[in-house]
Amino acid sequence: MKIQIGLFFGGNSVEHEVSVISALQAFGQFDREKYSVLPVYISRNSEFYTGEAAGHIEEYKDPRALMAKCTQVFPVRLGDRVALLEQGAFGWKKKPYALLDVAFPVVHGTNVEDGALQGFFRTLGIPFAGCDVLASAVGMDKYAQKLLYRSAGLPVLSALRLGAEGDREAFCDLAEKQLSYPMIVKPLDLGSSVGIRLAHDRAGLLEALDYAFSFAPEVLTEQAVQHLRELNCSVLGDREEARASEVEEPIMGDEILSYEDKYGSGGGKGGKTGASKGMRGLKRLLPAPISPELREKIREAAVAAFQALDCCGVARIDFLMDGETGQYWVNEINTNPGSLSFYLWEPVGVPYPQLLDELVKLALKRERMRGNFHHEIETGILAGFSGGSKGGKI
Numbered sequence: 001m002k003i004q005i006g007l008f009f010g011g012n013s014v015e016h017e018v019s020v021i022s023a024l025q026a027f028g029q030f031d032r033e034k035y036s037v038l039p040v041y042i043s044r045n046s047e048f049y050t051g052e053a054a055g056h057i058e059e060y061k062d063p064r065a066l067m068a069k070c071t072q073v074f075p076v077r078l079g080d081r082v083a084l085l086e087q088g089a090f091g092w093k094k095k096p097y098a099l100l101d102v103a104f105p106v107v108h109g110t111n112v113e114d115g116a117l118q119g120f121f122r123t124l125g126i127p128f129a130g131c132d133v134l135a136s137a138v139g140m141d142k143y144a145q146k147l148l149y150r151s152a153g154l155p156v157l158s159a160l161r162l163g164a165e166g167d168r169e170a171f172c173d174l175a176e177k178q179l180s181y182p183m184i185v186k187p188l189d190l191g192s193s194v195g196i197r198l199a200h201d202r203a204g205l206l207e208a209l210d211y212a213f214s215f216a217p218e219v220l221t222e223q224a225v226q227h228l229r230e231l232n233c234s235v236l237g238d239r240e241e242a243r244a245s246e247v248e249e250p251i252m253g254d255e256i257l258s259y260e261d262k263y264g265s266g267g268g269k270g271g272k273t274g275a276s277k278g279m280r281g282l283k284r285l286l287p288a289p290i291s292p293e294l295r296e297k298i299r300e301a302a303v304a305a306f307q308a309l310d311c312c313g314v315a316r317i318d319f320l321m322d323g324e325t326g327q328y329w330v331n332e333i334n335t336n337p338g339s340l341s342f343y344l345w346e347p348v349g350v351p352y353p354q355l356l357d358e359l360v361k362l363a364l365k366r367e368r369m370r371g372n373f374h375h376e377i378e379t380g381i382l383a384g385f386s387g388g389s390k391g392g393k394i
Contacts, residue, residue: 004102005101006040085097100126114189115140127363127364130335135309139333139334145309149305155329175205176202198224230320235314246347248344302317313359
């Protein structure tokens with residue numbers, strides 16, 4: 001009997017479109033001998049839609065028309081399964097639209113990749129692919145992950161954090177005291193290089209802060225790396241066993257790797273149609289032109305970073321390196337990477353369908369392990385409680 005996969009993507013995120021591309025790349029790569037896959041599109045209003053049209057990338061040119069062709073559904077617990085209930089003319093229909101065995105989120109950015117959607121799946125009690133709630137949340141917080149990486153002995157750049165209500169002039173004074181120009185300013189919890197600016201002086205720093213705060217309530221400022229080269233490595237596994245992919249070096253179109261570099265005309269356009277290929281379309285050197293010794297150090301550090309956050313599934317760890325000195329730092333982790341980093345696994349003998357298969361197996365393994373723990377105890381508290389509706393002391 002085939003395993004029924006619910007492929008969830010989209011959501012209320014600035015990386016909405018990237019999620020759609022990544023998910024529909026994956027949709028066509030599942031082994032249909034093992035899995036039945038149902039695409040579940042999450043609108044920007046956090047509504048769930050499914051149907052044949054949801055599996056075709058060209059339909060997303062007009063999201064409103066797409067949703068009109070699809071069926072609105074909502075995941076609920078139904079006995080020992082999770083069902084998608086169908087929206088009818090007079091409310092939710094009793095007969096489920098579909099029953100799911102595994103949720104497979106391919107989502108990017110806040111409200112979906114940051115533990116919010118993962119927490120929903122955990123509450124439903126459905127196995128889900130990828131990182132669990134805490135690892136997803138920490139993986140989106142660039143400051144918190146730095147603290148954990150530093151405690152694990154991994155090299156990270158010093159950084160300063162500022163909230164939108166903070167004194168920006170005082171922050172600039174502190175940044176100029178502890179760091180030096182140029183500085184990188186970025187939203188604390190976004191990915192895909194959204195909201196990032198490079199500041200060469202105080203005026204540029206204030207402008208970069210304003211720009212970053214237009215995307216997030218907290219921002220991070222850190223020292224820019226001289227002679228910058230970026231290296232990326234993906235990791236697959238869990239806390240017990242994890243392995244690293246090939247290492248790539250993305251090619252930047254400017255002083256920093258931008259959203260345009262990743263998904264736009266800098267390499268993300270696909271052929272004559274102009275359809276984005278997602279992260280697989282980024283201009284890159286694969287494998288990265290680095291020494292075998294450095295390659296192994298990056299791969300080992302990637303696995304250490306993955307396990308330091310107790311990650312599960314597949315993630316991509318991005319590194320910054322000074323091209324002259326060879327010194328490198330862990331920049332950040334992507335707990336649900338663009339295109340699921342399949343292009344980094346193919347060179348080491350893991351084709352995309354196998355990668356997806358392993359992600360499903362890891363999801364089921366984690367759920368089996370959770371089944372070994374107690375989630376309730378016999379207390380009798382409610383049976384003996386007589387505090388009344390006004391509430392008594394416990």
